[in-house]
Amino acid sequence: MNMQASTLTDDFDDPLNTIEEDEEAHEDDLWFLPGPLEEEPDDLPPGPRAEPPDTAVVDDWAKAEGIHAARLARVAGRLGALDDRLLRGPEGWRHRLALIEAADLSWFAGDRVSSDRLALWISMRLSGAQDDPDALARVGWAVRRLTGGPGPKADLAAFLDRRDPENIEDSAERFKDRAVGWLDVMAAAGELHPITRACMGFHLWSLAGLGGQGDQIEAAVTASRIAARDGSGAVFAPLAMGGAGGLRVSGLPPERLARWLDGMNSAILTAMRHLDGTQTWSVRAEGAMSQLSGRTPAALRSVLTEWPLVSAPMAEALTGASRAAVQRNLAWMEERGLIREVTQQGRFRMWRIKD
Numbered sequence: 001m002n003m004q005a006s007t008l009t010d011d012f013d014d015p016l017n018t019i020e021e022d023e024e025a026h027e028d029d030l031w032f033l034p035g036p037l038e039e040e041p042d043d044l045p046p047g048p049r050a051e052p053p054d055t056a057v058v059d060d061w062a063k064a065e066g067i068h069a070a071r072l073a074r075v076a077g078r079l080g081a082l083d084d085r086l087l088r089g090p091e092g093w094r095h096r097l098a099l100i101e102a103a104d105l106s107w108f109a110g111d112r113v114s115s116d117r118l119a120l121w122i123s124m125r126l127s128g129a130q131d132d133p134d135a136l137a138r139v140g141w142a143v144r145r146l147t148g149g150p151g152p153k154a155d156l157a158a159f160l161d162r163r164d165p166e167n168i169e170d171s172a173e174r175f176k177d178r179a180v181g182w183l184d185v186m187a188a189a190g191e192l193h194p195i196t197r198a199c200m201g202f203h204l205w206s207l208a209g210l211g212g213q214g215d216q217i218e219a220a221v222t223a224s225r226i227a228a229r230d231g232s233g234a235v236f237a238p239l240a241m242g243g244a245g246g247l248r249v250s251g252l253p254p255e256r257l258a259r260w261l262d263g264m265n266s267a268i269l270t271a272m273r274h275l276d277g278t279q280t281w282s283v284r285a286e287g288a289m290s291q292l293s294g295r296t297p298a299a300l301r302s303v304l305t306e307w308p309l310v311s312a313p314m315a316e317a318l319t320g321a322s323r324a325a326v327q328r329n330l331a332w333m334e335e336r337g338l339i340r341e342v343t344q345q346g347r348f349r350m351w352r353i354k355d
Helices: 002-011 015-029 053-067 069-088 091-109 115-124 133-147 156-160 175-188 194-204 215-228 253-291 296-306 312-319 323-335
Strands: 339-341 350-353
Touching (some): 053 069, 053 253, 069 091, 069 194, 069 215, 069 253, 091 115, 091 133, 091 215, 115 133, 115 312, 156 215, 175 194, 194 215, 194 253, 296 323, 296 350, 312 323, 323 339, 323 350
């Protein structure tokens, strides 16, 4: 009996052993499970490191500069000629070009401040009910920055009149924090020509989070000062005179730089033509007015050289002469064909030189 029980026990499989064997077989079928960790020799060469974004951006513009090197040299030469001419010319020429450039930039940006409204605002702070005070403030800022003063390299926040309030919400990003990225890229592009750097900075302006209500005017004025390299004669490089085709935003860096150079070349030539006409008029007016006595004729001639458009109240404020003396001299100059009235209205008349 015992032998029989022993035989039955030997013939019968142990259920625990069966379960363990099934689990081992099941694990063998799961071929996708990771095997035991093994240390592999670290003898592979290091992979290529990704370049910092700043370097990649600068490299793209450096390649564009190489493609258009000859065109860049021509534009730089013309800008140098404008700088030399303004250095040797009257101080009023710079102010005249700054007013023209600011007015053209306002039309490019959509503010559409006309030259007569700009002249009245800058000279006497006069504005009409139809004028946008914010637009006048933006174009007035552009005139100040295009006329002179420290450039954007000294202090970008001060240059733009951007002041972070003392009490700012924790969720609001300060301007100086937003400007860091743009300033870093511009610093990394120190080897590029100032005209190329100006173009790059203009096109990266909005991407850096520096945009706002007047971002196009701010970006263009900042770029124009960078391109001029703080010239002793030309404080800014013209960009919008005679059209602002170079400020269109589209295409890759080579396309953008090509448009930028063509637009700047056209603007510089327009500025030179303005100066040619102004200089010719000054010589003719001085000869014709030599017979007049007093200080008003010379002072009025200087004002007409400095300002593209002049009204009688403007001339009175700028020359310090009486209203009667100003009106008498303006009428005399109009009769002699030296100036012409452009508003064609009884009140708020304005005159410009007749070249």
